[in-house]
Amino acid sequence: MTGTRSAITFAWLLLLPALIYILTIVGYPLIDTINLSFTDASLRPTVNFVGWENYQDIFNAEFGGIIVRTIVWTTFSVGLKILIGTCGALLLNAAIPGRTLFRILTMPPWIIPIPIGVFAWGWLYNGQFGMISAMLEGLGLTSGPTEFLAYGNTAFWSTIVTDVWIGVPMVTMYLLAAVQSIPKDLYEAAWTDGAGRFYRFRRITLPMLLPAIATMSTLSLIFTFNSFDIIWILTGGGPRGQTTTMIIDTYKTAIGSYKYGAGAARAVMICLFLSVFCYFYFRLINKVSRQGA
């Protein structure tokens, strides 16, 4: 009943609404972005074809610096998410007997609207009256209030920490599920043979967890590269552009200054990066699922 011509027609009919929707809302805009990137489109009614001018312009400007900053920002953020998420998954797997309670406590940053969490961080970073500045002062690490979001360096790290906070629950929940799916008899066999806890961790847990960590890292890389809300709310890309990543730069150019053409060229650059990540992700899940089969 599923291979005949009428079955195929039926399948396409079921598929068509979703397909048309995606092509209209994602496919067409993707092509339109590429088109726009070769024009000087703006609020003016006339649109001229300008060839590669937008691309030449962004590379003449500070775009190289923005790319480097985006890569550094993303690398540290993903690295910390994976590190803290892995530690969290392992610790909570071992320490807390009630898995339900653990889920309820770990997931909130993930399920609330991102801006709401960021507002709370905005207060935590407050220099005069915020908790973090007061803690550093109390520990004697700083000698006065630190206005975290007012200086490029601290603002850069503050946005990373908040991004990590939002990303950790997903990494933790996924890796926890992965830890718990490692067959128990592996541990029992090793234990019977006299293997210590650290040896079991290094020789069983870690290797068994590695594919999950690789998949999660790539996925997290893609999400983090796309991160917009946190930086936009905390610093708006400032101070003096020092937290401006590629996404923020695109938004400022296109929506802030109405330079649609120049903004589209930046968006195309982001798409190129995402396509590379996507390629690695597809390769990775192909490999993982072939091993699983």
Added chain:
Amino acid sequence: MTSTESIVRDVATEDTPVVPATQAPPRTSDTPMIDRYGPVEKALLYAGAGLFLIFILMPFIEAGLVSLKPLSHLFSRPYNFFPENASFDAYVTMWQSVPLLGRYIANGLFIALVQTALALLLIVPASYALARFEFPGHGLILGGFLAVSMFSGAVLLIPLYRLMRTFGILNTYWAMIIPGTAFLLPTGIWLLRTYMLRIPRELEEAAWVDGAGRFYIFRRVVLPLAMPGVVVVALTAFITSFAQQFIFALTFNSKSELMPLSVGLFSFFGRQEVIWNELMAASITGIAPVLVMFVFLQRYLVAGMTAGAVKQ
């Protein structure tokens, strides 16, 4: 096995490491030797786990305490963690400072609800087509859906803005609902397709032999069986939509009476003098409905969100 257990179990595919809560080993007094820790190990474990949870929960705790502190106490040095003369005043005065707060909360929930309904209308038939039928381009379409979930709306903002203008729906609910829905589809389709693959074909074949039409089989045989999977997909879509409606709502709508919670409070946050205790009180009030919903439904959500994120 109860029905809830089977949902969690079935939503995960064979090699997805999603372990339902009910599979937890019973931790009774006869914990096997292998799981026993010495006192020092135990202390270290709890300290590490405590540190982790403090990182996750501190912003919530601080937000809660700030909402109880009077402004004069908030803007005083040295810093005090615990509130003196705590009061719920901010929860009363916030309704005057943010007159549209009720609207913001309702708008956020409304947008998420319509997005979920719209997404389900598209996800359910598409998942069935991809789960049951073999046709040319099958793999390409599956991969294409997956690739869509990698691109955020932020990248496509300019053409989407022009598209919304062409449709004539800028500054309406639709401008916030339509773009976001597209990004809910890929995860939902992958998740539900995986679930439908596990429904045995025999029932459909029996109905086919009895002369039932294809659409009848889809609606009367497959859909009821797939209902638990649909519920998980719906919950996942709702929460995702609620958490990620900021950028479209910020860019495609400027009418304050249509703004969802995140954008409505953002204008409050951006002021020169932020009234922090009221902002935190409004934030907590705004997310309370979803937090309550989450506590009761977290089991389905974890299954949906972890499986959807990773299993492809």
